[in-house]
Amino acid sequence: MEHLEYKFDGGNTQTDMLKSTVQGVVSSGNLEVLIERKKLNGKCRFIIDTAAEGFAKTWQAVLSRFMENHQPADLQFSINDYAASPDIVSLRLDQAYEALSGGKK
Amino acid sequence: MTKNRKALKQQKLSAAKQLTSGLKTVSADMIGELLGKVIASGNKVCIEGDNQKQADFLSQALLELAPDEINNLHMLISTIGLPEQLDIFDMGLASKIDLAYAGPQGFRMARMLREKQIEVGNIHTYNELYARYFMDLRPDVCLLCGVEADSDGNIYMNGSAEDSSAIVEATAFQQGIVVVQVNRIVDKVRRVDIPADWVDFVVESPRHKFHLEPLFTRDPAQITESMVLMGMMTMKGIYAKYLPRTLNHGVGFNTAAIELMLPTYGEELGLKGKALTNWVLNPHPTMIPAIEEGWVESIIPPGSELGMEKYVEANPDIFPIGADGSLRSSRLFAQLAGHYSADIFVGASLQIDALGNSSTVTSERMTGYGGAPNFGCDAGGRRHTSDAWLQAGQEYTGGGLPRGRKLVVQIVETFQQGMKETFVENLDALQLAADATFPLPPIMIYGEDVSHIVTEEGIANLLLCRTLEEREQAIRGVAGYTKVGMKRDKKVVADLRSRGIIQRPEDLGISKLRATRDMLSARNIKDLVRWSDGLYNPPSRFRNW
Numbered sequence: 001m002e003h004l005e006y007k008f009d010g011g012n013t014q015t016d017m018l019k020s021t022v023q024g025v026v027s028s029g030n031l032e033v034l035i036e037r038k039k040l041n042g043k044c045r046f047i048i049d050t051a052a053e054g055f056a057k058t059w060q061a062v063l064s065r066f067m068e069n070h071q072p073a074d075l076q077f078s079i080n081d082y083a084a085s086p087d088i089v090s091l092r093l094d095q096a097y098e099a100l101s102g103g104k105k
Numbered sequence: 106m107t108k109n110r111k112a113l114k115q116q117k118l119s120a121a122k123q124l125t126s127g128l129k130t131v132s133a134d135m136i137g138e139l140l141g142k143v144i145a146s147g148n149k150v151c152i153e154g155d156n157q158k159q160a161d162f163l164s165q166a167l168l169e170l171a172p173d174e175i176n177n178l179h180m181l182i183s184t185i186g187l188p189e190q191l192d193i194f195d196m197g198l199a200s201k202i203d204l205a206y207a208g209p210q211g212f213r214m215a216r217m218l219r220e221k222q223i224e225v226g227n228i229h230t231y232n233e234l235y236a237r238y239f240m241d242l243r244p245d246v247c248l249l250c251g252v253e254a255d256s257d258g259n260i261y262m263n264g265s266a267e268d269s270s271a272i273v274e275a276t277a278f279q280q281g282i283v284v285v286q287v288n289r290i291v292d293k294v295r296r297v298d299i300p301a302d303w304v305d306f307v308v309e310s311p312r313h314k315f316h317l318e319p320l321f322t323r324d325p326a327q328i329t330e331s332m333v334l335m336g337m338m339t340m341k342g343i344y345a346k347y348l349p350r351t352l353n354h355g356v357g358f359n360t361a362a363i364e365l366m367l368p369t370y371g372e373e374l375g376l377k378g379k380a381l382t383n384w385v386l387n388p389h390p391t392m393i394p395a396i397e398e399g400w401v402e403s404i405i406p407p408g409s410e411l412g413m414e415k416y417v418e419a420n421p422d423i424f425p426i427g428a429d430g431s432l433r434s435s436r437l438f439a440q441l442a443g444h445y446s447a448d449i450f451v452g453a454s455l456q457i458d459a460l461g462n463s464s465t466v467t468s469e470r471m472t473g474y475g476g477a478p479n480f481g482c483d484a485g486g487r488r489h490t491s492d493a494w495l496q497a498g499q500e501y502t503g504g505g506l507p508r509g510r511k512l513v514v515q516i517v518e519t520f521q522q523g524m525k526e527t528f529v530e531n532l533d534a535l536q537l538a539a540d541a542t543f544p545l546p547p548i549m550i551y552g553e554d555v556s557h558i559v560t561e562e563g564i565a566n567l568l569l570c571r572t573l574e575e576r577e578q579a580i581r582g583v584a585g586y587t588k589v590g591m592k593r594d595k596k597v598v599a600d601l602r603s604r605g606i607i608q609r610p611e612d613l614g615i616s617k618l619r620a621t622r623d624m625l626s627a628r629n630i631k632d633l634v635r636w637s638d639g640l641y642n643p644p645s646r647f648r649n650w
Binding site: 052054058061065085086087088090091094095098099 | 166268312329331334518520524560561562585586591616617620
């Protein structure tokens, strides 16, 4: 296991969040994302526990693009990764964020 | 030498007569001896070797020949499926091969090629190889595979005719010898697929069952949410836009996902009856729900599919069925249909470069082409029009002389198992050409033939790209977090997106939350059996209940 943490300057999208959300199912080759609203001075924090070691640069790329696309602020992301590929990580993050910001099922 | 084809055939038949007393039926224990009489050194020997069925008994019988008497055979095999078909090279019987595909024997082929144990003439697409059987690769002998024969030599092949009709035509009428292994010799064949006077010898295989691969069965249980998402994008961004009526799908899980989403997402998009009505396709079990829901007018299959016999026979309006009630297939005609009259081909690949060239050849494994290059290209000789073809042509030319254009779509996940990147700067195929293994880099589908690439990240419409630079950035722009994808020019990609050349799921109004397996009309093989009312009888390896 590898523990990674990233902090990004947040954007200007405030999510009017009443509840935290869990999105993504833990199973082989998959991952779990928990998004919580936190006072982080507008920043976003990602706390990652991953079974695949040595992919810090890829995480950086995936998270940067996520931040660029959605411009969120004041959110904390907890991610338990079971060696999902970057596209799955990205899909799960998008799904979790969509659920959080009221996307319809 | 070619002047003597007729005389040589007569000589061979006279020699064989001593063995067979003039009968066409040969007993299984005599087959080695018979082949020794009808095959001569240097002959071109065509053996099936098809995509699915394999003349296993005759392949094995070749090993009984004595290499000091018979050698330098030039083998013509469209699909090398059995180890015996390569053993004949190890034994010194054969020296050269022309082929289309080496799926299951691909690793061994690559090794034999490196060690120069085999000379490969060329790797072909299917129809290209059959065409050469009538030109410069005329078979001296063919070894075919059928289901039933009568003592006159009439042959019944059921739904797995595959390559047989092309091979027998090329052999029987060009003074070659036709030998057929069948499961049973019967009094009266169920249907005459090959007439007796085209056939020289038949032999009943002691196993009474030829080798047949269920190549087109995809278990819905293995379809992932990424595949569902890519399928939704393809359906909304491409199918609903161009409304192609005639099409071909590849064999992968990505297209299986689409097949399973026709009754769900396709219904929601209102595509039923307006698009996707006439198919070139093997009888995919994953098509059962769409067929049951009335999506399909016709399916012309290159071959059969194990377990689908009863279901196919129950649908004579859709599948080609003989007066006897069983399926008739033909790879030649199905490939022709896919090449000339399909508006869209949707497939996948193992490697794609930044210009859209794709290949399934890697340095360890030589698979070949099969039918994909023939399906996955714009048919330069096509002249009939359709709305989808004209719309694609308009996008492609952007004015000037009006042209039509086939839609050629590659759906790929950016990463395969083990974090292997699908998008690469340099295809392995280039290295193979550089190593002088092949005179040309073995490209499956050339970038210029591809109209769309679909990944989890979005759709790249290459028809709308006006320069090679635009095409390259459009591909990088959907290549995800691969190295090719990371090297994108963000400004250009943003511009391409604003022009609709790149479309993200959100641009298409697709919610990623809906990309779940709930979209699939069948979630496992058992669901497919249920959809078929019990007519689909999956092979045991797919039964886990």
